[in-house]
Amino acid sequence: MPTYEYRCTDCEHDFALEASVAEYEEGLGADCPECGSSETTRRLGSVVISTGSSDPARKGGCCTPGSGCC
Numbered sequence: 001m002p003t004y005e006y007r008c009t010d011c012e013h014d015f016a017l018e019a020s021v022a023e024y025e026e027g028l029g030a031d032c033p034e035c036g037s038s039e040t041t042r043r044l045g046s047v048v049i050s051t052g053s054s055d056p057a058r059k060g061g062c063c064t065p066g067s068g069c070c
């Protein structure tokens with residue numbers, strides 16, 4: 001099940017939601033767990049597929065378009 005990473009634009013808290021693609025397509029209620037704000041933005045390019053960890057090339061990669069590498 002993919003994990004979708006979000007950032008709260010009010011308190012800048014980062015959090016992740018685990019949801020099926022179908023749930024995501026319907027629109028997730030990604031409210032900030034810290035302050036309860038609904039002003040959250042998805043962090044693009046950071047979807048982590050938790051199934052199938054047999055691809056070493058994908059491990060440790062945290063480069064995302066727009067935010068560079070860590």
Ligand SMILES: [Zn+2]
Binds near residue numbers: 008012013033035037
């Ligand atoms: Zn917040």
